[in-house]
Amino acid sequence: MAEKLLTQRNAWDRVLSSLKKRSLWMLHYCTGCGAIELPPTMTARYDMERFGIMPMVTPRQADILLITGYLSVKTLKRVILIYEQMQSPKYVVGFGSCTINGGMYWNSYSTIKSLDQYLPVELFLAGCMPRPEAIIAGFNALMDKIDQGKANSWEDYYKNYEFYRKNQQHAFGDIETHHDIPSDGAYFGILEADK
Amino acid sequence: MNAGVGLIVWIILYPLVAFSLGVLLGGYGRKFTARVQRRVGPSWIQPFYDVIKLMGKRTNISHGYMHDVSIILLLGGTVMTLYFVPVPGYHFFGQFGDFIVVMYLILIPSLGMALGVGQTANPNGSIGISRALQMLAGYELTFMLAFIGLAMKHHTTSMYDVILAQQTGGIATWSIVTDPLLGIAALFALQGMLNEKPFEVIMAPHEIATGPMTEMGGKYLGMMFIQHLILLVMELTFFINLFLGGALNWFEYIIKLFAVFTVVLSVNAVYGRFRTDTALRFFWKLPLPLAALGVLGIQFLAK
Amino acid sequence: MNKPTLDRANVLARPPAAVGKPRSAADLLSAMADELGIKTFFQKAPRRIEGTVAPELLHSFAANLRNRLGVEHLSAISCVDWIDQGQFELVYHFWSYRDSTLMSAKVRIDRATAQMDTITDLWQPASFFERDIHEMFGVYFRGNGDLEKYILSDWNGPPPMRKDFVSRDFAHEHFQFKTYDVPWDERIQGGYYGSRNGEEKKNG
Numbered sequence: 001m002a003e004k005l006l007t008q009r010n011a012w013d014r015v016l017s018s019l020k021k022r023s024l025w026m027l028h029y030c031t032g033c034g035a036i037e038l039p040p041t042m043t044a045r046y047d048m049e050r051f052g053i054m055p056m057v058t059p060r061q062a063d064i065l066l067i068t069g070y071l072s073v074k075t076l077k078r079v080i081l082i083y084e085q086m087q088s089p090k091y092v093v094g095f096g097s098c099t100i101n102g103g104m105y106w107n108s109y110s111t112i113k114s115l116d117q118y119l120p121v122e123l124f125l126a127g128c129m130p131r132p133e134a135i136i137a138g139f140n141a142l143m144d145k146i147d148q149g150k151a152n153s154w155e156d157y158y159k160n161y162e163f164y165r166k167n168q169q170h171a172f173g174d175i176e177t178h179h180d181i182p183s184d185g186a187y188f189g190i191l192e193a194d195k
Numbered sequence: 196m197n198a199g200v201g202l203i204v205w206i207i208l209y210p211l212v213a214f215s216l217g218v219l220l221g222g223y224g225r226k227f228t229a230r231v232q233r234r235v236g237p238s239w240i241q242p243f244y245d246v247i248k249l250m251g252k253r254t255n256i257s258h259g260y261m262h263d264v265s266i267i268l269l270l271g272g273t274v275m276t277l278y279f280v281p282v283p284g285y286h287f288f289g290q291f292g293d294f295i296v297v298m299y300l301i302l303i304p305s306l307g308m309a310l311g312v313g314q315t316a317n318p319n320g321s322i323g324i325s326r327a328l329q330m331l332a333g334y335e336l337t338f339m340l341a342f343i344g345l346a347m348k349h350h351t352t353s354m355y356d357v358i359l360a361q362q363t364g365g366i367a368t369w370s371i372v373t374d375p376l377l378g379i380a381a382l383f384a385l386q387g388m389l390n391e392k393p394f395e396v397i398m399a400p401h402e403i404a405t406g407p408m409t410e411m412g413g414k415y416l417g418m419m420f421i422q423h424l425i426l427l428v429m430e431l432t433f434f435i436n437l438f439l440g441g442a443l444n445w446f447e448y449i450i451k452l453f454a455v456f457t458v459v460l461s462v463n464a465v466y467g468r469f470r471t472d473t474a475l476r477f478f479w480k481l482p483l484p485l486a487a488l489g490v491l492g493i494q495f496l497a498k
Numbered sequence: 499m500n501k502p503t504l505d506r507a508n509v510l511a512r513p514p515a516a517v518g519k520p521r522s523a524a525d526l527l528s529a530m531a532d533e534l535g536i537k538t539f540f541q542k543a544p545r546r547i548e549g550t551v552a553p554e555l556l557h558s559f560a561a562n563l564r565n566r567l568g569v570e571h572l573s574a575i576s577c578v579d580w581i582d583q584g585q586f587e588l589v590y591h592f593w594s595y596r597d598s599t600l601m602s603a604k605v606r607i608d609r610a611t612a613q614m615d616t617i618t619d620l621w622q623p624a625s626f627f628e629r630d631i632h633e634m635f636g637v638y639f640r641g642n643g644d645l646e647k648y649i650l651s652d653w654n655g656p657p658p659m660r661k662d663f664v665s666r667d668f669a670h671e672h673f674q675f676k677t678y679d680v681p682w683d684e685r686i687q688g689g690y691y692g693s694r695n696g697e698e699k700k701n702g
Contacts, residue, residue, distance in 0.1 A: 016247070016251060019243075019244055019247045019248070020244070020247060020248045020251055022238070022241075022244040022248075023241065023244035023245045023247070023248040024248075043232075043234075044232055044233045044234045047229070047234040047235050047236075049225075049229060049234065049236060049237050050229075050234070050235040050236060050237055050238075051237075052237050052238070052241060052244055052245075056400075056405075057400050057405055058405065058408075058409050058410075058412075059412075060256065060409070060410055060411065060412030060413075060416075061405070061408065061411070061412050061416055063248070073652060074649075074650075074651055074652065077652070085256070086412075087252045087253075087254050087255065087256060087412045087413040088252065088253045088254045089252070089253060100676070101675055101676050102669075102673075102675060106669065106675075107665050107666040107669050108665060108669060109655070109658050109663075109665045109668045109669055109672075110650065110653070110658075112673060113669070113673040113674065113675050113676075114673070114674060114675065114676055117674060170672075172652045173652050184254060188253055188254050190253070190254075
């Protein structure tokens with residue numbers, strides 16, 4: 001039941017992934033200053049909806065979590081809660097330079113420097129901040145990745161949960177998320193991919 | 196399709212046909228709205244991709260037994276109601292249940308959704324459900340009154356007989372031409388039944404996080420989408436059967452579906468959202484008195 | 499210490515000195531000297547007056563500024579870290595609606611003990627600023643019962659706005675950066691300006 005290796009994908013998987021990539025819903029949760037580029041991307045000039053990407057309001061219904069811009073430690077705690085409420089497969093897109101290596105706020109004492117230590121990131125979009133054309137190019141790259149079956153970073157959260165948890169605890173201490181990730185991974189057969 | 200093997204095949208295929216029509220209508224809706232907003236819009240079968248993506252989610256978050264069962268109640272109730280609605284060439288179950296039965300059965304999906312949402316214990320969901328049930332007092336009443344007028348006129352409560360009565364003389368015998376007050380009142384009620392703006396308050400995406408759909412994700416939401424698409428077709432078919440003379444063949448039926456939906460969408464694309472109390476006041480000020488006037492007219496003038 | 503106690507009704511009432519024609523800065527300075535006995539204030543710019551007040555006198559100064567001179571609005575309280583002099587400087591900004599003038603009172607407190615009396619009994623929203631200063635500089639406001647953190651909720655390091663806290667070192671110590679080893683970096687550093695030809699061009 002786990003995601004198959006790339007060589008094991010059959011025609012059904014290819015058809016399904018090419019249908020699934022046409023309807024990605026992004027969570028309308030804007031963490032930092034990069035979110036200002038989202039309304040132009042969604043409205044008439046750069047229309048994002050023609051790719052099927054719609055903003056959705058609750059994490060339960062969304063597939064893409066956009067971390068737009070800097071992420072302070074206080075927000076990171078809430079973002080982890082939101083991330084664990086989303087249903088797999090889910091894609092985290094790091095938006096802007098602050099998620100890549102600290103960006104403009106690299107010497108701040110309370111923003112995180114590198115998003116992929118806390119969440120498994122599928123795609124980084126460089127820029128400060130990326131313009132709508134860059135955002136659409138990034139989403140197209142994500143759709144291509146899904147089509148080829150390589151967009152499996154969501155599994156990494158289940159498999160390397162201790163690594164992410166350790167980094168999160170080092171950043172902001174303990175948190176109660178009401179989701180038991182290791183047992184969910186075992187129940188849905190995600191942890192058995194390597195076996 | 197009303198007897199024998201044809202009937203069995205149709206009973207199996209009918210929900211699929213309704214779902215496909217719903218996908219086309221939903222895609223048309225999104226495309227139309229996008230063009231009104233001077234955008235390009237998603238593809239014509241976008242709801243199909245949405246449903247496939249939702250049903251293809253790997254993990255599910257369930258809030259308990261009632262949450263799981265409520266979705267089955269939702270979809271099952273809608274499909275069951277679908278069988279009582281006549282379409283060109285099929286009216287078999289009409290002999291077992293008339294319009295009153297359909298109006299009763301159509302509340303079962305709402306009940307299912309209310310039970311499931313209640314168990315998620317999310318306040319946004321509870322607010323959405325309470326608004327949905329409040330809005331019922333507006334549009335449902337109007338639609339029932341409009342139908343009662345028709346039932347009094349044709350001395351029957353069966354939808355199929357109303358259709359036959361409308362097809363005797365072309366457009367001049369359509370109910371919307373012979374009883375325009377009832378038709379206009381029912382058109383307002385249709386806007387409410389389909390939860391299109393300005394009566395969209397139960398969804399209210401950014402205000403209460405889509406109301407009843409707050410805690411639904413993945414496969415739950417996929418089945419809710421399927422239910423929503425089938426309900427779309429079913430309610431448009433109500434209006435067509437009662438007021439636009441039904442349809443003699445599938446070509447006419449599909450054209451009428453898209454025509455009525457275009458009227459609904461045109462209002463949806465340019466309006467904001469009424470509050471619950473404003474919407475109720477609107478229904479009781481304009482459509483309900485129109486329907487009441489229509490009923491009185493039928494009672495006293497049609498002798 | 500001279501702390502006039504004001505009850506709530508008294509505090510919320512509009513003082514009689516707050517209505518009337520606007521006074522000029524010179525009038526305000528002379529009123530301050532006559533009625534409050536504070537002579538350290540001077541005019542900095544049109545509609546800006548500032549001066550120093552001793553820390554133990556600030557509470558009565560603020561109360562009398564409000565009641566006798568009619569300066570009703572506390573705009574902000576901010577803090578400056580004079581690390582070389584071993585002092586914190588708290589600046590209280592008061593705005594007069596009647597005169598459209600900002601009055602800034604500067605108070606120096608010792609950096610090691612870092613304590614000050616609160617003025618939340620005069621202006622309840624002052625506790626907002628006092629919480630902020632407590633969180634960022636570590637100044638304790640006696641009498642304010644509500645000094646919990648609101649921005650740095652999971653923070654257990656030193657107060658970050660103090661000058662002996664170096665944010666860059668803290669960031670390097672507590673967070674991990676990515677290391678980059680990219681060929682174009684070499685090309686620029688070892689190429690355009692740093693190559694042998696480039697050095698000659700730069701130096702000569």
